[in-house]
Amino acid sequence: MARRTINVDYLARVEGEGGVKLVIEGNTLRSVELRIFEPPRFFEAFLRGRSYLEAPDITARICGICPVAYQMSSVHAMEDALGIEITPPIRELRRLLYCGEWIESHALHMFMLHAPDFLGYDGAVEMAKDHPDVVRQALELKKTGNDILNLLGGREIHPVNVRVGGFYRAPACREFSALREALQRGRDASLAAVKLVSGFEFPDCERDYEFVCLGKAGEYPFNAGRVVSNKGLDIPQQQYDANFEEYHVKRSNALHSRHIGSGAYVTGPLARYSLNYDALSPLAKQAAQEAGLGTTCNNPFRSIVVRAVELLYAFDEAIRIIDAYQEPDRPYEEAPTRAGTGYSCTEAPRGMLYHRYRLDSDGTILDAKIVPPTSQNQPSIEEDLRVFAAGWLDQPDDRLRHLCEQAVRNYDPCISCATHFLTLDVERV
Amino acid sequence: MPNKPKLAVWKFASCDGCQLSLLDCEDELLTVAGAIDIAYFPEATRAVLKGPYDVSLVEGSVTTPHDAERLHAVRRQSKTLITIGACATAGGIQALRNFKDVREFTSIVYAHPEYISTLATSTPISAHVNVDFELRGCPINKHQLVEVLAAFLHHRKPDTPAHSVCMECKQRGTVCVLVRGAKSCLGPVTHAGCGAICPAYNRGCYGCFGPKETPNTVSLSARLREHGMNERDLQRVYRTFNTGAEPFHREGDRHGA
Numbered sequence: 001m002a003r004r005t006i007n008v009d010y011l012a013r014v015e016g017e018g019g020v021k022l023v024i025e026g027n028t029l030r031s032v033e034l035r036i037f038e039p040p041r042f043f044e045a046f047l048r049g050r051s052y053l054e055a056p057d058i059t060a061r062i063c064g065i066c067p068v069a070y071q072m073s074s075v076h077a078m079e080d081a082l083g084i085e086i087t088p089p090i091r092e093l094r095r096l097l098y099c100g101e102w103i104e105s106h107a108l109h110m111f112m113l114h115a116p117d118f119l120g121y122d123g124a125v126e127m128a129k130d131h132p133d134v135v136r137q138a139l140e141l142k143k144t145g146n147d148i149l150n151l152l153g154g155r156e157i158h159p160v161n162v163r164v165g166g167f168y169r170a171p172a173c174r175e176f177s178a179l180r181e182a183l184q185r186g187r188d189a190s191l192a193a194v195k196l197v198s199g200f201e202f203p204d205c206e207r208d209y210e211f212v213c214l215g216k217a218g219e220y221p222f223n224a225g226r227v228v229s230n231k232g233l234d235i236p237q238q239q240y241d242a243n244f245e246e247y248h249v250k251r252s253n254a255l256h257s258r259h260i261g262s263g264a265y266v267t268g269p270l271a272r273y274s275l276n277y278d279a280l281s282p283l284a285k286q287a288a289q290e291a292g293l294g295t296t297c298n299n300p301f302r303s304i305v306v307r308a309v310e311l312l313y314a315f316d317e318a319i320r321i322i323d324a325y326q327e328p329d330r331p332y333e334e335a336p337t338r339a340g341t342g343y344s345c346t347e348a349p350r351g352m353l354y355h356r357y358r359l360d361s362d363g364t365i366l367d368a369k370i371v372p373p374t375s376q377n378q379p380s381i382e383e384d385l386r387v388f389a390a391g392w393l394d395q396p397d398d399r400l401r402h403l404c405e406q407a408v409r410n411y412d413p414c415i416s417c418a419t420h421f422l423t424l425d426v427e428r429v
Numbered sequence: 430m431p432n433k434p435k436l437a438v439w440k441f442a443s444c445d446g447c448q449l450s451l452l453d454c455e456d457e458l459l460t461v462a463g464a465i466d467i468a469y470f471p472e473a474t475r476a477v478l479k480g481p482y483d484v485s486l487v488e489g490s491v492t493t494p495h496d497a498e499r500l501h502a503v504r505r506q507s508k509t510l511i512t513i514g515a516c517a518t519a520g521g522i523q524a525l526r527n528f529k530d531v532r533e534f535t536s537i538v539y540a541h542p543e544y545i546s547t548l549a550t551s552t553p554i555s556a557h558v559n560v561d562f563e564l565r566g567c568p569i570n571k572h573q574l575v576e577v578l579a580a581f582l583h584h585r586k587p588d589t590p591a592h593s594v595c596m597e598c599k600q601r602g603t604v605c606v607l608v609r610g611a612k613s614c615l616g617p618v619t620h621a622g623c624g625a626i627c628p629a630y631n632r633g634c635y636g637c638f639g640p641k642e643t644p645n646t647v648s649l650s651a652r653l654r655e656h657g658m659n660e661r662d663l664q665r666v667y668r669t670f671n672t673g674a675e676p677f678h679r680e681g682d683r684h685g686a
Contacts, residue, residue, distance in 0.1 A: 017440065039442040039492045040545060045534035046525040050665065057635060061522050061670065064446015064568060112452060112473060123474025125462045135459070143455035154626040156453055157446040157568040158637070161630045169631040248540040255539070331631070405475075414445075 002026060004397065018413070020385065020404050021251075027393055032385040034378055034408070036252040047368040052078045052337070052359055053164055059355070059370065060158045065108070065414055068101035068153070069348030071162040072223050073355040073370075078164045080238075081342025081359050084335045089328035090166040091224075092321050097152050097162070098222040098347070099318040103145025103186070104156065105349035106311045109412045110197065111138030114304050117406045118200040134196070137189050141311070144186040147179060148318060166332030176322040183322070187315040191287055194308040198291035203403075205388050206298040209380065210262060211271035213352055214345060220279040220313060221272060223346040228275055230296075231262065238343045240354050246371060257376040264379035267351030268411065269306040270297050281320075284313040300384060300410040307412075337363035348373050350412045374413045381411055434483035434582055437469035439503050441489030441496050442523055442551060446568040447514035448472055448488050454571050461578065480506030484581055490516040490523060490551045490673075497548070497557060504558040509581055512554045513574065515567035519639050520673030522567075523551040527673065553673060562587065565620050567637035567670035573622055590621050591642040594634050597625035606633050612656050613666055618644035618676070639671035646680035661686045 004024050017038040023030040043062055050058060055074040060067035072094060079086060086094075111134065112124040121127040128135035146156040152171060153159025161167050210231045217225035227243070228234050235243055246255040259265045273280075273288075274296035280288070288309045297306050339361040345354045351373025358367040384407050392403050438448050452458065452473060468478035485507035491497050504510055512518045520527070526534055527550045535542040554560055564577055564587075573589050580587035590596075594616035598605065606628045607614050614633030616625070620641045627634045640646075650663055658666075667681035 039496060040535075040538065040547060041442055041492070041521075041523040041551075042526060042531075042534040042538055043522075045529075045537040046522070048537075051662075054665070054669075058522065058669070061444050061446075061567065064444040064449050067444075067446070108449075108452065116474075122476035123467075123470075125459075125467055125474060126476060128459055128462070132459075139455040139458060142453075146453060146455070154630045155568075155623070157449060160627050160632065160635075163632075167630075168627075169629075248544065250541070250544045253545065 020408060022385070022389060022400075022404065024393060029386065029390045029393060032382050032389065033251050034382050034385070036254045036378075038253055040253050044368045044370055047357075047365050050365050052081070052357070052363040052365060055357065055365065055368075056162045056164065057158075057160075062370070062372070063414055064157050065105055066101060066348045066350065067158045068097055068149070068162075069346060069353045071159065072098065072346040073344045073353045074357075075162060075164050076223060076344035076346060077342040077355040077357050078359075079342065080344060081340045081357060082164075082335045082338060082363075084165050084333050086166060086333055087328055087330075089170070089326060090332070092325065093152060093167060093170065095222050096148060096318055096321045097159070099314040099321070100145050100148030100152065102314040102349050103311060103318075104142055104149065105145075105412075106307045106314070107138055107142035107145060109349075110193070110304055110307050110311070111135065111141075113412070114409055115197065115200075117402070117409065118197075118304070137192070141186055141189055141193070144182045145314075147182060151175060151179060163332050165334055166328070166330070168331060170328050170331040172327055173325055176325060180319065180322060183315055183319050187283075187312065187319065190308065190312040190315050191283075194287045194291050194305065194312055197304045197308050198293075200304065202299060202301040203388070204299075205301055205384075207300075207384065207387060209270070209298060210259060210265040211274050212259065212265045212267050212376070213271040213275055214347055215275045218279070220276050220317070221347045223344075227345055227352070229259070229265065230275060233259070237345045237354075240343060240345060240371075241356065241369075244354075244371070244376075246375065252378065254372075254375050254378060256378045257371060258379060264383050265376065266380045267373050267376050269303055269310055270300065271351070272347060273297055273306045273309065280309070280313055281316040283316055284309050287312055300407070303410050303412075337361060350374065350414055351377060372414070374411070377411050377413065381408055381413065384410070433464065433466045435468035435478060435480075436465045436578075437480070437482040437485045437503075437507065438472070439469075439485060439487045440472070441487065441500070441517065441554075442492040443489030443514070443516045443521065445472065445488070447517075447566075448486070450513075450569050450571040450574055451486070454575055457575050461575070464582065465578075482507050484509045484511065484578065487512050487517050487554050488514055490520045490553060491557055492523060492548055492551045493546055494548060495546070500554065500557050509561045510554075510558065511562045511564060511577060511581070512560055513564050514569050515565065515637065515639060515670045516551075517554045518563045518565060518674075519671040520551045520553050522670050522672075524673035525668060526551055528668070551673070564589065565638040566622055570622050570624070592621050593617055593641045593644075594619045594621055594623070594625050594628075594638070597621050597623070598628050601625050601629060603628045606631070607652070607656070613653055613658060613662070615649070615666060617649050618646050635666065635669060636677065637670050639674045640676040644676050646676055647683075650680060650684065660684045
């Protein structure tokens with residue numbers, strides 16, 4: 001039987017190093033592998049023996065695209081271990097910081113990494129020649145997200161201001177005034193972005209996923225809530241380990257995750273949107289309806305539209321927060337160290353990020369566990385490829401290769417996080 | 430019009446943050462893209478132009494046998510090779526493995542350590558090939574990145590001062606955090622470039638730009654001990670993102686539990 005081999009040696013426009021291998025025999029797709037060869041960096045190992053106060057700075061270095069997510073999950077887990085209750089203004093500032101990261105990361109992924117697939121370009125710089133206004137607008141949106149990170153975090157990549165219990169320094173009200181105008185412009189621009197991306201052509205690819213994310217917190221989830229799914233899961237964050245397990249497969253330097261008893265699941269924008277639609281702002285809901293999204297979305301190729309809605313929401317939410325902001329009495333809360341274990345899930349732009357730490361009585365980290373969103377999404381990415389690629393086998397190799405790349409990029413995978421690399425080998429047997 | 434210089438961006442073990450800094454140059458990106466050909470930058474584009482390249486930016490440290498070989502191929506294709514960030518310049522946070530048995534590390538993280546191909550150490554790019562310029566920072570400062578690219582394109586020396594973070598605090602008008610009572614600040618021994626952010630946010634510098642030229646770490650450690658830091662904490666402050674930089678490595682070794 002005819003055997004075809006197609007190779008994409010280095011998947012572009014994703015964060016990190018990975019590849020995909022398809023084996024096709026005649027008209028049958030024999031196997032699909034998402035390979036991750038990004039070199040491992042062993043964060044969980046060298047966190048042992050460090051102080052609990054160092055965790056937000058060290059774990060931020062797992063990912064330059066979503067350092068805030070690592071900082072948020074680590075500080076919430078430490079606070080859980082030490083019994084620290086954060087104050088309402090600190091909670092609001094943390095949501096604001098997350099808005100900054102979602103805006104920066106979503107604008108980067110939507111326009112610089114994902115949109116070129118739909119508009120037929122190799123990348124955003126090439127796209128800028130024909131669509132200069134789109135790229136300029138995208139850069140402006142991204143910059144506003146970075147402005148939030150700069151002001152509240154001190155810098156955009158690896159912010160310095162996040163501390164267990166709160167922040168090293170809480171900004172004064174007047175510091176936010178310069179930001180407000182840019183946020184309003186950003187909100188208008190993201191409304192236009194929802195319209196733009198909803199006009200792209202999407203392959204008709206829907207699957208019945210199990211969506212997992214934070215929810216039931218009375219707000220669109222950033223850093224609080226229960227771990228919920230559309231298939232009945234509803235647990236406190238502390239029970240994550242009892243419900244999810246990681247396993248090691250040879251083709252990947254990133255551990256895979258599964259929901260014990262049910263298998264692959266999806267975390268990220270599709271899950272958040274489908275399980276927390278009601279908690280979106282009225283403006284975000286209206287834009288979603290006008291974009292033709294229902295209250296749930298099961299087509300991963302439409303994730304770019306969901307990201308645009310979340311982008312709009314993040315602007316709306318950031319404006320709400322700074323308008324209501326009152327400087328806290330103290331920038332952070334403290335408590336004596338004690339032996340114990342702390343757990344936290346927060347919503348990184350690309351999905352739920354779980355941290356668990358066991359601390360010694362003096363606050364030394366004895367043991368750490370970190371489960372990034374891309375580790376959790378790996379099995380679903382492979383299942384998508386298995387199901388969707390089976391319908392694309394009559395396509396020429398180049399087109400097939402590109403479709404597979406797109407199916408991976410739907411997830412905005414952050415391979416640096418997950419191990420931390422992508423190549424597509426299509427082998428036709 | 431003569432051909433535009435060709436830029437390539439390479440990744441080794443890293444968090445992607447330093448190459449993201451190039452995309453974070455929102456105001457400058459399209460101008461930069463107008464002055465140079467982005468010939469190889471997989472994080473940003475599928476397009477690949479063949480080498481040789483006029484300028485290569487290299488992010489990340491060398492941690493696998495395969496990467497050690499790949500780096501030599503990168504050097505052969507690059508007229509100018511610039512390392513960006515603490516991983517490429519000093520080995521990064523992952524150089525903490527250099528103090529431990531990496532097999533033990535592998536078994537802490539992975540169920541099947543035999544699937545993992547890794548070297549015992551995380552080493553900077555300069556340990557393997559000749560490097561033309563090293564840009565510091567964890568992450569790098571994007572304004573310094575634009576300065577370094579502009580300098581190399583115009584055949585001049587980059588303006589990236591090697592004095593301490595203390596100088597930047599003075600320029601910024603920040604009152605010294607050690608004077609204000611902070612327990613720790615590595616500002617006196619740390620390379621400038623970040624703009625002295627941490628002290629402006631009420632915390633001591635944690636050394637993410639690595640050692641300044643001629644740092645007096647012994648003197649600083651004595652001072653920090655007076656501020657109540659114990660031996661283990663002193664070792665920890667030098668053993669972070671630039672632990673592989675010789676002055677920080679040596680000073681870290683002087684302390685410990």
